[in-house]
Amino acid sequence: xxxxxxxxxxxxxxxxxxxxxxxxxxxxxxxxxxxxxxxxxxxxxxxxxxxxxxxxxxxxxxxxxxxxxxxxxxxxxxxxxxxxxxxxxxxxxxxxxxxxxxxxxxxxxxxxxxxxxxxxxxxxxxxxxxxxxxxxxxxxxxxxxxxxxxxxxxxxxxxxxxxxxxxxxxxxxxxxxxxxxxxxxxxxxxxxxxxxxxxxxxxxxxxxxxxxxxxxxx
Amino acid sequence: xxxxxxxxxxxxxxxxxxxxxxxxxxxxxxxxxxxxxxxxxxxxxxxxxxxxxxxxxxxxxxxxxxxxxxxxxxxxxxxxxxxxxxxxxxxxxxxxxxxxxxxxxxxxxxxxxxxxxxxxxxxxxxxxxxxxxxxxxxxxxxxxxxxxxxxxxxxxxxxxxxxxxxxxxxxxxxxxxxxxxxxxxxxxxxxxxxxxxxxxxxxxxxxxxxxxxxxxxxxxxxxxxxxxxxxxxxxxxxxxxxxxxxxxxxxxxxxxxxxxxxxxxx
Numbered sequence: 379x380x381x382x383x384x385x386x387x388x389x390x391x392x393x394x395x396x397x398x399x400x401x402x403x404x405x406x407x408x409x410x411x412x413x414x415x416x417x418x419x420x421x422x423x424x425x426x427x428x429x430x431x432x433x434x435x436x437x438x439x440x441x442x443x444x445x446x447x448x449x450x451x452x453x454x455x456x457x458x459x460x461x462x463x464x465x466x467x468x469x470x471x472x473x474x475x476x477x478x479x480x481x482x483x484x485x486x487x488x489x490x491x492x493x494x495x496x497x498x499x500x501x502x503x504x505x506x507x508x509x510x511x512x513x514x515x516x517x518x519x520x521x522x523x524x525x526x527x528x529x530x531x532x533x534x535x536x537x538x539x540x541x542x543x544x545x546x547x548x549x550x551x552x553x554x555x556x557x558x559x560x561x562x563x564x565x566x567x568x569x570x571x572x573x574x575x576x577x578x579x580x581x582x583x584x585x586x587x588x589x590x591x592x593x594x595x596x
Numbered sequence: 597x598x599x600x601x602x603x604x605x606x607x608x609x610x611x612x613x614x615x616x617x618x619x620x621x622x623x624x625x626x627x628x629x630x631x632x633x634x635x636x637x638x639x640x641x642x643x644x645x646x647x648x649x650x651x652x653x654x655x656x657x658x659x660x661x662x663x664x665x666x667x668x669x670x671x672x673x674x675x676x677x678x679x680x681x682x683x684x685x686x687x688x689x690x691x692x693x694x695x696x697x698x699x700x701x702x703x704x705x706x707x708x709x710x711x712x713x714x715x716x717x718x719x720x721x722x723x724x725x726x727x728x729x730x731x732x733x734x735x736x737x738x739x740x741x742x743x744x745x746x747x748x749x750x751x752x753x754x755x756x757x758x759x760x761x762x763x764x765x766x767x768x769x770x771x772x773x774x775x776x777x778x779x780x781x782x783x784x785x786x787x788x789x790x791x792x793x794x795x796x797x798x799x800x801x802x803x804x805x806x807x808x809x810x811x812x813x814x815x816x817x818x819x820x821x822x823x824x825x826x827x828x829x830x831x832x833x834x835x836x837x838x839x840x841x842x843x844x845x846x847x848x849x850x851x852x853x854x855x856x857x858x859x860x861x862x
Binding site for chain 2: 427430431432433434448449451454455456457459460464467468469471472473474476
C-alpha cells in the first residue's frame with residue numbers, strides 16, 4: 379500500500395515557485411497496476427522519486443507498506459564510462475548481493491536485456507533502447523512489492539516490449555507496477571487505474587479509458 | 597526479507613552502509629583506473645611519481661637536512677602526508693557531485709560516497725608511503741622508523757582533518773558551486789608553510805609563531821617526531837591539532853544532515 383498524506387511539492391524557478399502537487403491525499407490500491415499520466419513537467423518523475431524515497435515533499439508524508447524499487451528510467455543510475463556488466467554489479471552490490479548470487483543475477487540480466495556483447499561495452503555507446511532494456515532488466519532481477527517504471531517501456535523494440543509485457547503479467551499476482559508513460563496501449567493493457575497529474579492536482583480514474591480521454595483533452 | 601529494501605534496525609542499516617561503501621570503492625577503482633592499459637599500476641604510479649619529482653627538485657640528493665636527517669627522507673615524510681591531506685580535501689569535495697546519479701538507489705547516501713573515496717585515498721597513500729620509504733632505505737638513505745604506529749596514527753589524523761574539510765566543502769558546493777574553486781586556491785599555498793621543506797627549528801622565533809597556527813604543520817611535526825629518532829623535540833601540539841580533526845567533522849556532519857534533501861535531489 380502506498381499512501382500520500384497531504385503532499386505538497388514545489389520547485390523554485392526563475393519565474394517563481396511552481397507547484398506540481400498541492401495538498402494531495404491519496405492511497406494507491408494494492409494489486410492493481412497504476413498508469414501515471416500527465417504532460418511533460420507535470421511531475422510524474424518527481425512523484426515516482428518521492429515514492430522511491432529519493433526526493434522529499436515540501437510537506438506531508440508518504441507511507442509505503444512493502445518494498446519499493448528505485449525509479450527505473452532511461453538514464454538514471456548508470457555511468458556511461460562503465461560497461462553494462464559493471465553497472466549491473468554495482469546495483470547488485472548496493473542491494474547486498476555478492477558472490478554466486480551476483481553471478482546468477484548477472485546472467486539473468488544479460489539474458490533478459492538481450493543486449494548480447496554490448497553487455498561488456500561502456501553504456502555510453504548504447505542506444506537509448508538498449509539503455510532502457512538494461513535498466514529494466516536490472517530492476518526485474520529483484521523482487522519488489524512495488525515497481526516504479528518511468529517512461530521506459532515505450533523505448534524498446536516490439537520484441538522487447540512484448541517480453542516486458544509478459545514479465546509484468548507474470549508478476550501481477552505479487553507486485554504492483556506504477557507506470558509513467560505516454561504510450562496509451564501500454565496503459566490500456568497493463569493498468570487498472572489511471573492517475574492524472576496536472577495543475578498541482580491528482581485526478582483518479584477507475585475507468586482507464588476515461589483517464590486516457592481526460593489526459594488527451596488536457 | 598527481500599533484498600536491500602527495508603530499513604529496519606541499526607545493525608541492518610550498518611550492513612547496508614558497508615555493502616554500499618564496498619560497491620562504491622570497487623566502482624571507483626574501475627572508473628579511475630579500469631580503462632587504462634596499465635590499469636591498476638597507475639594507482640600507485642601517479643602519487644609515487646609526484647613524490648619522486650618533488651623530492652628530486654627539493655631534495656638535492658644526499659644533502660643532509662634539518663636535525664641531521666637525510667633530506668629526501670625528511671621531504672618524503674612531509675610530502676606524502678601532505679598529498680594525502682590535499683587529495684582527501686579535493687577528492688572528497690567532488691565526491692557528492694560526482695556520485696549524484698547513484699543516489700537513484702536510495703541505499704546510496706552522500707556520506708557513503710565520501711567515505712568510499714576517503715578509504716581508497718588512505719589505502720593508496722599508505723602503500724605509497726611504505727613503498728617510498730623502503731625505496732629510500734634500499735638506495736642507502738637513513739629511513740628507519742622510530743614508532744610506526746605513531747606515524748600511522750598521526751598520518752590518519754591528518755587524513756581525518758582533510759576528511760572534515762572535504763565534507764564541509766562537498767556540502768557547501770551544492771548551494772554554492774564557487775566553493776569548489778575557492779578551496780584549492782586557499783589550500784594550495786598552505787603547502788609552502790606546512791614545513792614540508794623545513795623544520796620549525798630552522799625558523800627565526802618571530803616567524804615560528806606565525807606558522808604555528810597552521811594545523812597541517814603541527815601534524816607534520818608530529819609525524820616526523822614519531823618517525824625520526826633524532827627529532828624528539830617536536831613543535832607539534834597534539835591537543836591543538838585534535839581540534840582540527842574534531843571540529844570540521846562535527847560541522848561537516850551537521851551541514852550534511854541539514855542539507856541532506858538538497859544533496860540527493862537532482
